[in-house]
Each structure stands twice: as C-alpha cells, then as structure tokens.
Amino acid sequence: MFHWDLLSTPEFAGLDNFKQLVTDGATVRAVINTFVFALASVVTHIGIGMLLALGVHRTMTRGTKYFVRTAYFFPFLVSWAAVALIWKYVLDPAFGLANYYLSATTNWLASPTLALPTLIVVDWWHTIGYTFIILLAGLQTVPAQLHEAARVDGANAWWRFWSVTLPVMSPTIFFATVITFIGAFQIFDPMVIMTQGGPDGATRSIVQYTYEKGFQSFEVGYAAALSLVLFVVIMIVTGLQFRLSRRWVHQ
C-alpha cells in the first residue's frame, strides 16, 4: 500500500501497487509461468510417482529394490543450487550429456518455448524422489487382506487398483498433491540460477519477480503486493483442493 525504496519515508500509495499488478505485462507473464509450472509439476509428479511406487511395490530381488529406491531418491537430497549448476552443464548445447544422448543440437535454456518445459523436467528430476517415497509409504498402508478379498470376488488387477488401492490411498495422494502444488508455486532457485527468468521472461516465476522488484529495483511496496498475490493464490487453490477432496478422498 506504500511506495517505498527502503531508504526514504514510505509514501502512501492507496491501491496504486495493485493497479500496477494488473497492467504490468511482466507480472501477468510471471503468474502464467508459475501456474503452468505448478500444474505440470503436480501432474508429472503424481502420475509418474504413482507408476513408480506401484512398480517398486511388487516382489523383486532385494538388490533391485534397493537400487531403484535409492536411485530415484538421491537427487532429492542434492541442494537446488547444486542441481541447477549440474543441469546447466548437462544441458549445455556444446558439451552436455542431454544433446549427446538425444543426438540434438538444441539450446534448451535459451529457447523461449523449451526453457520452461526444460525447467519442469529438471524440477521433476530433483523432487520425484520425495513424491515417490510418500506415495510408496501410502501404498504400503493398503491392507493385503482387502486385495485378497477382491481377488476372491473375481476382481482383475485393474479393478482391484481402482476399487481398493486408490480409495485407501486417496488421503496420501491428496496430501502429495497439495504439497507439490504449494512447493511448485513458490519455485525460485532454478530460475534464478539457470535462466535468470529468461529468455525474455519466459521462465520468470512470481517469487523471482518479487525478489527482483524488492531487492534489485527496490520497489518494496510493489514486491509486497506481489507476495500478497502469491499468498492469495495458494490459499484459494489449497482451499479448493480441500473442498474438492470431499468428493474423492476416502476418510
């Protein structure tokens, strides 16, 4: 509600900062980017995470199980700063691993269309281990007797998944969805380190824009207005998720 550069006396601005939000093209772009990132993140994390959890929750040799679980979980332990730096080199157009194995010559992070999807992939690599472990833990709570009973009743594998596994796991899936969305909506680190929000704002996120406004161009009032937007969106979406959850989450 104020114009303030941190040094002079704050000047009351009324709703100026909020008006600027709607008319500032960069803000709109950042909001869209963040939404795209968060939605893609939720879908890919929950979808593939579920497949992975189902894949590991079978009879397999102990060694295989150990390797698979550890391999998918490892990247989650690596600091985002390190992840972003490693992937900058993996994606390097000249000597990176990605182009070599894909036989491509793409400059992933410099392309206005590919940069954001690329960051979604990197985020997936970093965070899937978390989603995977949460979903696996949920899967292990499904009582074997229920599966047995369904089998005796002649339910096939698909039907058993649909009518036994999913309902019992629904609170875990719900939790993972909420947490993934909240986490993804606050994304900041990979954008700052890998693309600086570029090319041309194609990967700038809300938190990153807040940071640039508040700590680089010192428009503190505007940064505060932006962070309120972040808060309101998270509250609304989380509230919606809770409301919708009554329809599908098994209590």
Added chain:
Amino acid sequence: MKGKLLDLVLVLGGVVMIAPLVWLVVNALSEPIDAFQLPPRWIPRPPTLQNFQQVPDLIPFAQMAWNSLQIAVITTAGALLTSALAAYAFNRLRFPGRDQIFSVLLAALVVPVQLTVVPIFIMMRWLHLVDTTVAIWLPALVNVFGIFFLRQYIASIPRELDEAAIMDGAGHFWILFRVILPLARPGLTALGIFVFEASWNNFFWPYIFLSSPEKMTLPVGLVSLQGAVGGGPAVVLFAAITLVVLPILVLFLIFQRSFIASIASTGLRA
C-alpha cells in the same frame, strides 16, 4: 517374464536418474583437459584430486562449510527445543485461548517463507543483521511445522505417565525432558533430520541475506563460484559441487532407514 521386463525398465530409469551425479563426480576427478569429453567418459582416467585443491583459491570453501554447518546445527537444535516446549504446552497445559492461538499458528503453516522475506529483511536491517549468519538462523529458531508435528506425537503418549510423575513431585520441565521427550525420540529424530537437511540445502534465504563471500553458506557459495570460474575450468566448480553433495549422499546411505521413515512420517519437503 512381464515382471522381469518391468524390473529392467525401473533399473534403466534409475541409471538415467543417477547419471548426472556420476558425470559430476567423474568430471570433478578428471584433469581439465580430459573433462567434458564426448562421448562422455564414465570412469576418470587417470583420477586426480587437483581440481579439489583449486577450490579454496576461488572461494573460502572451508569458511562457507563452517557457516553452513553452524547455521544448520543452531537451527536444528533451536527448532527442536522450541517445538518441544510449545508442543508440550499446546497438548498438556490448559490456558485461556490455547486452541485459538493454535489455530492461528496452523494458519501460519500455509504462509510461504517467500511472503515473509520482505518484512523480515526490513526488520533485520533495523537490527543491523543483514549479511550476518544470525539473519539466517534467527527466524528459523521457531518452526511452526515442528510444533504441529511434535504436538501430534506428544498427544499419542499416555497422560498416565505424567500423572505418575506428578505424584512423585515432578514439575513441567521434569515431565517434558525426563518422561515425554525420551518417548518421543523417533519423532524428534525425524524432525531433526529434516530441519537439518532443509537448512543445509537452503538457497533462497541465504541468497537474499548474505553478500560477503566469507559469510555465505555453501549453496550460495557454489553459485558465486560459478561467476568466479567464468571462462576458467568448470572442473573446479564440479569439484566444489561434489564436496557439497557427497557428504549428504554418504550420510543418506548410512542412515537410509531413518531418513525414509522421517519423510514418510513428516511429509516435509525442503
């Protein structure tokens, strides 16, 4: 047969997942001239430690590691202590407004740290704490999630134990530290692992508050090193990243069981 095929797909996927980390370590161990070759090498030949020796020439690595460790230890100890005290109060004591205060705290759980960074930055400026490690650990001493998590945990410990201790004339501190916390050990461990890991890997907060190299934590230091390396050998950067990543991975391999249990129970995400 179908099962074996699925195993193979999962294992191949796992290999792809760790490939970037292997590539990191191999390049960090290579002579600059042998690094980043295509087709990629997966075994350093001959392995050398010279890149690691060059890291301290570019950034005060030991100082940064010390800052990171110091912040992570203070944060973990502080958050565990305040969470235990508050959780005990919210679960075992009766005082007016208890449940109202607790619901306000719960609301704070969904407020992202990014939202609080501007006002806290302004406060830290008043306190002349910007660009000090205090600015990183001070706001982290109270962890709302920790209070919530431990309160749930303490609620599962039978009250008869407290009553028995009260009969013996014990006060609140005695009950908390001698009766309840020893029983809450798995919960404390789970929370501790997570607070520590989150602090060690945190980038956002230190990136905003710290600017002098000798005050920085490792994640921020790595990013600043990227600038310092510039056109120079990237292998040195890779060596530094390896030094940051490897200890956590080794720790994980040792404590894998409690680590996984910690995530599955806390659901916390760095």
